[in-house]
Amino acid sequence: MTTTTTAKTLTEQTGARTDEAATLIGDARGRIDALDDRIIGLIQERMAISTVIQEARISSGGRRVNLAREMEVLGHYRDALGKPGTALAMTMLELCRGRI
């Protein structure tokens, strides 16, 4: 079987109907990709700090999870981003301390 790959034009890649809109979208997507890389890096940094806290608490005889603190974190995200912020924070907490 032979596979032929044809490069897509910027207009095809973006769904725009004009070259002007395609260029704007292409540039803006580049900025979004850069932001996503930074966000992922920040989440990884948060995971590492959260692990330090959890290990210190467990080593001291405590539990991995502290629900009162998690309520504060959830409230922080909800206040800033509304209901979807709560869902985002719940996913982030799961990344940081696993499923409970």
Ligand SMILES: C=C(O[C@@H]1C=C(C(=O)O)C=C[C@H]1O)C(=O)O
């Ligand atoms: C990091 C902590 O430990 C756990 C992880 C949390 C987090 O990642 O924000 C919050 C509460 C705890 O369940 C903490 O107590 O601050």
